[in-house]
Amino acid sequence: MDTDLARERILDAAEDLFYAQGIQAVGMDVIRDAAGVTLRRLYQLFPSKGDLLGAYLxxxxxxxxxxxxxxxxxxxxxxxxxxxxxxxxxxxxxxxxxxxxxxxxxxxxxxxxxxxxxxxxxxxxxxxxxxxxxxxxxxxxxxxxxxxxxxxxxxxxxxxxxxxxxxxxxxxxxxxxxxxxxxxxxxxxxx
Amino acid sequence: MDTDLARERILDAAEDLFYAQGIQAVGMDVIRDAAGVTLRRLYQLFPSKGDLLGAYLxxxxxxxxxxxxxxxxxxxxxxxxxxxxxxxxxxxxxxxxxxxxxxxxxxxxxxxxxxxxxxxxxxxxxxxxxxxxxxxxxxxxxxxxxxxxxxxxxxxxxxxxxxxxxxxxxxxxxxxxxxxxxxxxxxxxxx
DNA sequence: ACATCACGAGAACGCTCGTTCTCACCAGTG
DNA sequence: CACTGGTGAGAACGAGCGTTCTCGTGATGT
Missing domain, CATH: 1.10.357.10 (Tetracycline Repressor, domain 2)
Known part of the structure; x- marks a missing residue:
């Protein structure tokens, strides 16, 4: 999968989940599942949950x-x-x-x-x-x-x-x- | 310690901590320390964190x-x-x-x-x-x-x-x- | 005095979760 | 064909936390 596409799908998933359930209630593995991406890729693009949160906001x-x-x-x-x-x-x-x-x-x-x-x-x-x-x-x-x-x-x-x-x-x-x-x-x- | 006093001290501690740091960020052990109460007593008076949260609100x-x-x-x-x-x-x-x-x-x-x-x-x-x-x-x-x-x-x-x-x-x-x-x-x- | 009971202090358990590691696999290169 | 390096899938690790259990101790009732 393309890197840019992966980024977008991760951010889409994070936005849906963070907004719907709260930030602490959503684990990285749930975002991985929703984005259809591997955990490795997720951490390559966003080295920590805080980074993902910052990008989401x-x-x-x-x-x-x-x-x-x-x-x-x-x-x-x-x-x-x-x-x-x-x-x-x-x-x-x-x-x-x-x-x-x-x-x-x-x-x-x-x-x-x-x-x-x-x-x-x-x-x-x-x-x-x-x-x-x-x-x-x-x-x-x-x-x-x-x-x-x-x-x-x-x-x-x-x-x-x-x-x-x-x-x-x-x-x-x-x-x-x-x-x-x-x-x-x-x-x-x-x- | 009196039961009523313990209740009050627990609720005081919970209110300070929940309000200042958020609910999920504050563990029951921290509330125990702040209230000067044993964990046993805490769970006697509030059988779960949800109960304590309800009483706080x-x-x-x-x-x-x-x-x-x-x-x-x-x-x-x-x-x-x-x-x-x-x-x-x-x-x-x-x-x-x-x-x-x-x-x-x-x-x-x-x-x-x-x-x-x-x-x-x-x-x-x-x-x-x-x-x-x-x-x-x-x-x-x-x-x-x-x-x-x-x-x-x-x-x-x-x-x-x-x-x-x-x-x-x-x-x-x-x-x-x-x-x-x-x-x-x-x-x-x-x- | 002895059995009982409640209690304080804290260890222990089980689960979740953020993060990293393992291992098998595939692509490209000499 | 060997070798290297990156990838996918998921296990593993370590910490935090809600909740319960253990154990030693002191008070109580008879």
Whole structure:
């Protein structure tokens, strides 16, 4: 088997399994089985489980953000709609049957107390996402605070949808985001 | 040693360790050492690690909510201030040096994929918290949606404060909550 | 005083899991 | 054809951990 193909199949298997069951719950042998790869090959490409974890998080980070931005670019016309389109994308995500939260929040919850690598990955991912929201809200003419506030709504929606098991938080967050966006547009916050 | 005292010391140790390092990262022997209790006693009081985990989450649930409600009752005068006082309490919490997120979100991230018991505990805890916020916002005369929206802000603040390592999200969330609360007070949402 | 019982301390057991090693096999090279 | 080197399949190793067992000891009841 080609090396690149093997890498991809390993990362696909790791992503499915790590996300579904947690990182510590999935052994390297299970990933080997799911990827259809030999253990030797697995350790050649990822010398330790930590390396595989890092690659998993890195790939998921870029893919996830790319998916959001692609949806925003494709579906929204006005700057305000671009902000709100993020919540439509979230609702789609929450509706997928295997959804159970943000992989980075989950990883942080599982290993944040022991792995600085996971903390750094989560921080990087959230920084990038929040910066993107800030960019969108600024483009929509909102006050400086609104980006962070809308980021909090999005984060809250992710964990609430995961724990409650329903996609409803996406719509509630969207509604709140619309209010924050339209009411503060162009005005100083005045607080 | 008294049985009740042993229970308490075990739960104290388990809470410190589970919260700081994660559940799977902490062995029963470490809890035994920290509690100053024999392994025999530990298993007499909590026949399995799962039982100990359940007791830990149950106690933390009631204590956490009690702490919030106590602060709200003690510090806030008007119904609106009672809602916003929740975010002051959050800021205090975020500022504690050992803060790294909501124990239930972390537990869910760690074991949500494999333990229905943890899922149920997290759901119960979040249901109770969100119901409390709903109660506060209703008492403040806000529209029906506002409770859920403010809950999303609080949840987002918890995870964002944990991952970013700063307490700032509490103030951002409070600002947004104040807007949602005052702007929607007494009006239909009109969306 | 003697039998009984509970308990403290820690060893032991069985399992999981990350990682490495063994061994047979096949491809290419002189 | 011999030789070398890489590969596949899986066994093996070593550590960690949840749980139980052993053993020595001291308290209790009669």
């Amino acid at each position: 890195a790939r998921r980070d870029t893919r996830w953000l790319h998916s959001v931005t692609t949806h925003v670019d494709a579906s929204a016309r006005t700057p305000q709609e671009r902000v709100l389109a993020v919540f439509d994308w979230l609702e789609d995500w929450f509706t997928q049957p295997d959804y159970h939260g943000c992989a980075f929040v989950n990883s942080f919850g599982e290993l944040g107390g022991t792995s600085p690598q996971v903390v750094a990955a989560a921080r990087h991912h959230k920084d990038a996402f929040h910066a993107y929201l800030q960019e969108l809200t600024t483009a929509a003419g909102a006050a400086a605070d609104v980006g962070a506030q809308i980021a909090l709504l999005a984060e809250g929606a992710m964990t609430t949808a995961a724990i409650s098991g329903t996609p409803a938080p996406a719509r509630q967050a969207k509604k709140a985001a619309r209010l924050l966006l339209t009411l503060e547009t162009g005005h100083p916050t005045g607080v | 149950a106690r933390r649930d009631t204590r956490w909510l009690h702490s919030v409600t106590t602060h709200v009752d003690a510090s806030a005068r008007t119904p609106q201030e009672r809602v916003l006082a929740v975010f002051d309490w959050l800021e205090d919490w975020f500022t504690q040096p050992d803060y790294h997120g909501c124990a239930f979100v972390n537990s869910f991230g760690e074991l949500g994929g494999t333990s229905p018991q943890v899922v149920a505990a997290a759901r119960h805890h979040k249901d109770a918290f969100h119901a409390y916020l709903q109660e506060l916002t209703t008492a403040a005369g806000a529209a029906a949606d506002v409770g859920a929206q403010i809950a999303l802000l609080a949840e987002g603040a918890m995870t964002t404060a944990a991952i970013s390592g700063t307490p700032a999200p509490a103030r951002q969330a409070k600002k947004a909550a104040r807007l949602l609360l005052t702007l929607e007070t007494g009006h239909p949402t009109g969306v």
